[in-house]
Amino acid sequence: MTDLTPRQAIYAFLGSDHVEPAVLRAAVAQYVCAYDSITDLASDVADDPKCQSSVEELASEILMQQMALEEYLVLTQVSTALPDLVRSRRAIARSAS
Structure with a gap:
């Protein structure tokens, strides 16, 4: 258990x-x-833009995930670099031992 938000956890790492x-x-x-x-719901809306329930589900999900999406957009480069960061951190830890 942690008090860190996802953004704080990634920045700390x-x-x-x-x-x-x-x-x-x-x-x-x-x-x-x-x-x-969001991608799945947007796909549903794209397939049938006149379906009001799909549009409402998408809007609801966007509102619920607003903070996560904003952080995701900011941290896209971080998430793509994550495997390299983990490998380099392990190498540093091994050399320090």
Whole structure:
């Protein structure tokens, strides 16, 4: 359990602070989940733009995920660089031992 928001967890990790692996995975998963939910609903709306219930579901999900989406957009470069960061951090930890 942590008091860190997903954004704080990722920034802490990037700043070389210790972040539990489960916390980091959860932070990244939240961004991916929010993105996937919005993409799926937007696809439904694109398939049938006249379906009012699909439009309302999309609008509702966007409102619910607004903060996560804003953070996701800001952290897109971070999420794509994450595997390299993890590898380099492990290399640093091994050389320090």
